[in-house]
Amino acid sequence: MTSSGRMRAIVVLGALVAALAVAFVAGAAFGAVPVAPAEVVRALARALRGLALSPEQAVIMELRMPRVLLAALVGACLAGAGVLYQALFRNALADPYILGVSSGAGLGAALALAIGGLGTISLFAVPVSAFLGAMATIVVVAAIATRRRVMDTLSLLLAGVAVSYTLSALTSFVLVVRREQMSRIVFWMMGGLQAATWQQVAIVAGMLAVGLAVPLFFTRELNIILLGDERAGELGVDVERFKRIVLAAASLLVSAAVSVSGLIGFVGLMTPHMARLVLGPDHRLLLPASVLSGAVVMVLADLVARVVLAPVELPVGIVTALAGGPVFVWLLLRSRTGRA
Amino acid sequence: MSATLRYREASVGYDAPVVLGATLEVLPGEIVGLIGPNGAGKTTLVRSVTGEARVMAGEVLVAGRDVASYRRIELARLVGVLPQTVPAPFSFAARQFVEMGRHARMSRFGGLGSADHAAVARAMLLTDTTALADVPVDTLSGGDLQRLTLAQALSQEPQVLLLDEPTSHLDLNHRLQVLDVVRGLADDGMAVLAVFHDLDMAARYADRLAVVADGRLFEADTPDAVLTSRMLSDVFGVRAVIGADPVTGTVQVLPVVRTQERAPSRGVRVLVVSGSGAGAGLLRRLVVAGFDVEAGALARGDTDEKVATSLDVPFVPLPPYGSMRAQDESAVRDTASHADAIVVCAAPFGPANLGNLRAVARFASRTVLLGTLAAEEDFAHGEALRLWSALQRGGALQCEDVRSITACVEEVASR
Numbered sequence: 001m002t003s004s005g006r007m008r009a010i011v012v013l014g015a016l017v018a019a020l021a022v023a024f025v026a027g028a029a030f031g032a033v034p035v036a037p038a039e040v041v042r043a044l045a046r047a048l049r050g051l052a053l054s055p056e057q058a059v060i061m062e063l064r065m066p067r068v069l070l071a072a073l074v075g076a077c078l079a080g081a082g083v084l085y086q087a088l089f090r091n092a093l094a095d096p097y098i099l100g101v102s103s104g105a106g107l108g109a110a111l112a113l114a115i116g117g118l119g120t121i122s123l124f125a126v127p128v129s130a131f132l133g134a135m136a137t138i139v140v141v142a143a144i145a146t147r148r149r150v151m152d153t154l155s156l157l158l159a160g161v162a163v164s165y166t167l168s169a170l171t172s173f174v175l176v177v178r179r180e181q182m183s184r185i186v187f188w189m190m191g192g193l194q195a196a197t198w199q200q201v202a203i204v205a206g207m208l209a210v211g212l213a214v215p216l217f218f219t220r221e222l223n224i225i226l227l228g229d230e231r232a233g234e235l236g237v238d239v240e241r242f243k244r245i246v247l248a249a250a251s252l253l254v255s256a257a258v259s260v261s262g263l264i265g266f267v268g269l270m271t272p273h274m275a276r277l278v279l280g281p282d283h284r285l286l287l288p289a290s291v292l293s294g295a296v297v298m299v300l301a302d303l304v305a306r307v308v309l310a311p312v313e314l315p316v317g318i319v320t321a322l323a324g325g326p327v328f329v330w331l332l333l334r335s336r337t338g339r340a
Numbered sequence: 341m342s343a344t345l346r347y348r349e350a351s352v353g354y355d356a357p358v359v360l361g362a363t364l365e366v367l368p369g370e371i372v373g374l375i376g377p378n379g380a381g382k383t384t385l386v387r388s389v390t391g392e393a394r395v396m397a398g399e400v401l402v403a404g405r406d407v408a409s410y411r412r413i414e415l416a417r418l419v420g421v422l423p424q425t426v427p428a429p430f431s432f433a434a435r436q437f438v439e440m441g442r443h444a445r446m447s448r449f450g451g452l453g454s455a456d457h458a459a460v461a462r463a464m465l466l467t468d469t470t471a472l473a474d475v476p477v478d479t480l481s482g483g484d485l486q487r488l489t490l491a492q493a494l495s496q497e498p499q500v501l502l503l504d505e506p507t508s509h510l511d512l513n514h515r516l517q518v519l520d521v522v523r524g525l526a527d528d529g530m531a532v533l534a535v536f537h538d539l540d541m542a543a544r545y546a547d548r549l550a551v552v553a554d555g556r557l558f559e560a561d562t563p564d565a566v567l568t569s570r571m572l573s574d575v576f577g578v579r580a581v582i583g584a585d586p587v588t589g590t591v592q593v594l595p596v597v598r599t600q601e602r603a604p605s606r607g608v609r610v611l612v613v614s615g616s617g618a619g620a621g622l623l624r625r626l627v628v629a630g631f632d633v634e635a636g637a638l639a640r641g642d643t644d645e646k647v648a649t650s651l652d653v654p655f656v657p658l659p660p661y662g663s664m665r666a667q668d669e670s671a672v673r674d675t676a677s678h679a680d681a682i683v684v685c686a687a688p689f690g691p692a693n694l695g696n697l698r699a700v701a702r703f704a705s706r707t708v709l710l711g712t713l714a715a716e717e718d719f720a721h722g723e724a725l726r727l728w729s730a731l732q733r734g735g736a737l738q739c740e741d742v743r744s745i746t747a748c749v750e751e752v753a754s755r
Contacts, residue, residue: 092430217448224440226430231423234390235496236416236444281430 009285016292020072023299027068028060030303032311035060067196068299070260071316073204074193075298077257078268079275079290080212084250086272087222087283088243089153093331096254096268099141099156100164101134105258107171108133110185114178126188127200127259134255137163142247151243153229191264191317193302200260207256211249212291218245222283264298264317266324271297273331342368342529343418343499345389347557349398352381352388357396359385362557364550368499371522371532372560373546375539377576380552382535383424386502389533390421402500416444420498422506426489431476434488438464441495463494466521468514482509487518494525501525503534507541519545543567543591551575567591569650573599581646596624596650603630608753611636611679612653613672613696617643618687622710622742626683627651629746634679636672636696637664664695672699679706680753683745684731686711690719697727704734705755708748711740 028040035056043057044065053061081096089098112129141163145155175182215222221242224232229239254268272290279285298316301323305316345366351357359381366372374382387393388400389407400407402418410418420441428437441463442456452460464470467487477485486509493501503522507515515538523545526532536542542549543563550560553575560566572580572593581594610626612619613636620643626633635655638645639662648655656671658664672695676682682700684707689697700707709731718724732738739748 220440220443220446223432223436224443226432227440228427230387230390230392231426233392233412234416234419234421234423235440235492236413238412281432282436 005282005285012279012285012289013292016289016296019296020292020299023296023303024068024072027071027299027303028064031064031306033059040064066198066201067193067302069201070193070196070204071298071302072295073201073208074257074261074264075267075271075294075296075301076291077204077208077211077253077294078264078298079271079294080208080215080287081250081254081257082268082272082294083275083283083287083290084215084222084246084253085268086276087225088246088250089157090226090228092273092276093269093328096250096257097263097265099160099251100137100167101251101254101258102263103164103167103171104137105130105134105255106189106263107167107174108136109188109262110171110174110181113181113185113188114174130262131255131259133167134258135251137167138247138251138255142244150240151247153243187315188262189317190315191262191320192305192313192315193261194313196260204256204260207252211253211256212287214245214249215287218242219283219287222246222287223281226281262315262317265321266328267294267298267301267320270324270327343403343531344368344401345419345500345531345533346401346404347385347398348401350388350395350400351397352384352393352395352400354384354393358393358555359552359557360555361398364557364560366500366531366533368529368531369526370547371526371534371545373534373536373542373549373563374552374557375536375542375549375566376552381555381557382552383504385552385557386421386504386533386535389419389500389502390415413444416496416498418498419500419502420493420496421502422486422490422493422504424504424508426485428477428480428485431478433473434469434475434477434480434484435460435464435473437477437488438469438491438495441492444496459495459497460491463491466494467491468517483511483514486510487514490518490521499530501530501532503532505535505537507538515541539567539593540585540590543593544585544588563591567593579650579652581650583646596647597628601628603628605632606630608632608681608749609634609679610749610753611672611675611682611700612685613682613687613700614644614685615639615642615687615689615693615696618685619644619683620647622683622685622745623647623651623653625742625745626749627653631749634675636675636699637668637693639692658692661692663692669695669699672696676700676703679703681749682707682752683739683749684709684728684736686713686717688717688719689713689724694720694723694727697724701727701730704731704736706752707731707734707736708739708745708752709736710742710745 025037025040029035029037040060043053043060046053046057047061078096085096085098086092086094108129109126112125141156141159142151144159145151175185221237224235224237233239271294275286275290275293279289301319302316305314305319308314347362347364350362351360362385374385376382384393388395438460439452442452442459446456467490469488469491472484507518510518519541522532546563548560549563549566551558551566567582569580569582572578577599579596581596583592583594585592608631610631610633612623612633615638623633633653635648635653637656637658638648639658639660641660656668676699682703684700713725713728737748737752739745
């Protein structure tokens with residue numbers, strides 16, 4: 001990066017961090033019972049210093065904060081996974097769910113809800129089962145697409161489609177068999193952050209740290225791989241190893257997000273895409289900027305989901321899809337007439 | 341700091357071998373060109389060095405080590421590649437694109453150091469791409485992108501350079517510029533293996549050429565020894581005139597006709613009287629049309645003589661600048677007497693070749709006169725004009741346009 005490029009990166013990332021901070025405070029302040037933004041900051045400050053909290057501050061810290069943080073983490077994970085998949089497939093319109101993760105997680109969650117059914121077990125069983133479903137799907141898809149130790153990206157896509165359909169059919173089967181659980185399962189799939197806890201925040205934060213730290217060391221390869229596997233190899237990239245690393249990191253990110261939030265569409269597709277349009281394709285900036293943008297977008301989307309029909313909450317997946325779908329169409333039309 | 345590229349009895353391919361038992365050595369300081377028809381395996385040979393094609397038997401060695409034993413990053417420090425096409429679907433700035441070539445020489449942590457910046461700047465200067473530095477690569481022309489890709493490869497600071505049709509997208513100026521750069525790099529000790537489709541450029545810039553055809557890599561030799569009309573006919577299925585580049589003196593290939601373009605024989609014998617290149621196009625046309633063509637007396641070095649030779653058209657040979665002797669004239673007359681048709685071109689006639697006209701003088705009824713003989717082309721003091729008009733009076737068929745020559749020849753042959 002040239003020095004002017006580095007300046008630009010610092011400015012962009014600084015602005016996004018500031019935006020995220022504002023979104024945090026707004027997300028915690030607004031809701032069924034609005035509180036003053038200053039009160040949010042005060043509650044945070046007191047909590048950090050370990051001081052006793054007022055009942056209102058306790059509500060902020062125990063209910064609002066985990067939710068806002070989880071929203072940010074989920075958005076960051078989805079956007080991060082989106083960037084990685086888009087690089088892996090050399091396609092700016094690739095989606096984190098492209099390999100059937102959504103179907104795998106959906107089946108996992110549906111099974112947990114269908115079997116567990118009652119009580120507190122499902123509180124942990126659902127995310128764990130969804131996570132395992134997501135990871136298992138990617139492992140199977142990657143295994144199908146690998147031949148002679150070479151993972152072919154087109155096969156990966158096709159295998160993802162095939163596996164995804166199969167798993168969706170199984171999920172439908174579960175839905176039919178356990179009709180009494182149907183509404184809970186469907187509601188989970190719509191995506192939401194209602195059940196956010198500090199514990200979930202900690203777990204997802206850990207996965208985000210791992211799933212993001214690794215690719216951050218590989219941003220140069222992420223750029224080079226856009227020239228094609230063959231050229232990347234000629235320039236010294238161990239393409240197969242790199243693809244596995246990226247796939248593993250992206251899958252960890254998307255599985256972590258899906259396990260706690262259900263299926264939230266378009267954040268992982270749109271955010272990196274928009275970031276690329278504005279910032280260009282250099283992953284040294286694109287990856288961190290997309291992750292931060294994803295967090296901001298998700299916090300705001302969750303805020304909208306909570307306040308638009310208050311006191312009734314919308315699943316946040318509806319908000320992101322309603323906003324993201326038309327934007328995606330607009331991008332498609334735009335890329336057909338000019339450059340994407 | 342110099343490495344040799346060596347193929348040792350190497351069979352390379354993908355699922356099945358494409359080239360079998362290839363043996364070739366590319367030494368530091370030389371450019372070796374690979375030539376051959378499409379699909380023969382030239383690119384496969386190149387790609388086997390970087391592991392994109394498999395080495396199924398034998399060895400491919402860089403600096404004495406089997407390429408399979410290198411880690412990708414180690415190999416990228418030794419071998420630079422300019423592939424046939426490089427996709428550039430994302431809008432990286434050209435300079436960033438070239439900087440990607442430094443990947444193999446940078447540490448995982450940290451950015452470009454001063455050595456990296458220097459190598460990138462040098463590579464862009466050499467390839468005349470410095471001015472493009474800030475242009476997004478997805479807006480560049482194919483030629484600019486090809487030169488940038490070469491810059492990317494050069495920024496690797498390789499010791500072995502593999503070029504797959506390095507000038508396919510380039511205009512004439514940049515073609516020479518890029519090959520001059522490559523020549524310079526070779527002279528400084530780089531080992532260069534290049535796939536060429538342009539045989540003249542191959543002859544001009546390569547020290548040795550090796551033919552790839554029929555699943556084999558033939559032994560490399562100097563361009564003069566490799567670029568023969570026999571090789572061109574056998575390997576490319578093209579009859580060609582092998583000449584000398586008037587500027588560099590290197591071999592120059594002028595394709596005349598594709599072998600399979602020849603129509604089946606019509607069983608009609610045609611004698612062509614021409615010279616000084618007046619009959620070159622005619623000879624090609626008649627041979628392609630399936631006539632059994634013979635030529636009159638032609639001097640060595642004459643354009644018509646070269647074309648006749650490349651087409652296997654028999655003729656009566658004359659020494660360079662030599663004159664027709666009595667026996668040459670009677671040889672032509674003999675051919676004329678057996679020919680079903682005779683085509684006489686409006687070529688320059690002088691004492692040296694006037695015998696051709698005399699030899700066909702009494703076969704006017706079987707003769708086609710192509711074009712009109714101008715007075716200034718008669719260097720035989722009016723004798724050529726006199727013989728020409730005698731043929732006209734004797735009933736020769738006048739043909740003004742070479743495109744209708746087939747019909748004219750058929751007409752006089754059926755008289």
